[in-house]
Amino acid sequence: MEQPVIIALDFPSWEETQMFLRKFGKKKLYVKVGMELFYQEGPAIITHLKEMGHQIFLDLKLHDIPNTVKSAMKGIAKLGVDLVNVHAAGGTQMMEAAIEGLEAGMSAGGKRTKCIAVTQLTSTSEKQMQNDQLILSTLEQSVLHYAMLAKKSGLDGVVSSVQEASAIKNYIKEPFLIITPGIRLENEAADDQNRIATPFAARKLGATGIVVGRSITQQTDPVYAYEIIKSQWELN
Numbered sequence: 001m002e003q004p005v006i007i008a009l010d011f012p013s014w015e016e017t018q019m020f021l022r023k024f025g026k027k028k029l030y031v032k033v034g035m036e037l038f039y040q041e042g043p044a045i046i047t048h049l050k051e052m053g054h055q056i057f058l059d060l061k062l063h064d065i066p067n068t069v070k071s072a073m074k075g076i077a078k079l080g081v082d083l084v085n086v087h088a089a090g091g092t093q094m095m096e097a098a099i100e101g102l103e104a105g106m107s108a109g110g111k112r113t114k115c116i117a118v119t120q121l122t123s124t125s126e127k128q129m130q131n132d133q134l135i136l137s138t139l140e141q142s143v144l145h146y147a148m149l150a151k152k153s154g155l156d157g158v159v160s161s162v163q164e165a166s167a168i169k170n171y172i173k174e175p176f177l178i179i180t181p182g183i184r185l186e187n188e189a190a191d192d193q194n195r196i197a198t199p200f201a202a203r204k205l206g207a208t209g210i211v212v213g214r215s216i217t218q219q220t221d222p223v224y225a226y227e228i229i230k231s232q233w234e235l236n
């Protein structure tokens, strides 16, 4: 999938995940496995999802010393997922180590798992960033700085909100993934997200993929919700 709608499988177990996925029949999806599901089910969840033919973003947001991240990524590479991530705040050495680990763990003749960096979480507002992280720039400047560090470190793209997507696109210019969570339809509750946008705005402003959780998973008809979101995303 070139410009995917990635469904965040934020469920506590494989049973609940299966119940959700069954609603989609044989449809091949791009799904995201985050901390909640992975910490309960472990690598077996990836095997199940791969057997079903889904593409997978393993969203574990690694952030540790370079050696630890390199070793962890070497193991993750063997899972055969399509996309993984780190926190850009871990720094350039850590991001370079992530790529080294993915290269070391890839199978002979295979291709390296794509890796993107979380810039500023979509739950963070500019004020929170300035107060909690003592970053005194604007939120956009911080995101652009992290995006440039990710590019320099050899990463394939970033996670940001839609609000920074066009600035990243103009700043980096070369092909670079801009994956944006914080997606909501008009009039939907933001929940714990601070920087939200519609699928339509995301595509228009330069996102290359969107991550959608509750706006699909918590709906009475998730398949219908997915189709509505996908059609908005594909409108531009």
Ligand SMILES: O=c1ccn([C@@H]2O[C@H](COP(=O)(O)O)[C@@H](O)[C@H]2O)c(=O)[nH]1
Binding pocket: 008, 010, 034, 118, 120, 121, 122, 123, 159, 160, 181, 182, 183, 191, 193, 211, 212, 213, 214, 215
């Ligand atoms: O900055 C970030 C990075 C990751 N996420 C993840 O995306 C989904 C969003 O879920 P919603 O229910 O659509 O809000 C969730 O799994 C987060 O862990 C993010 O929201 N923001």
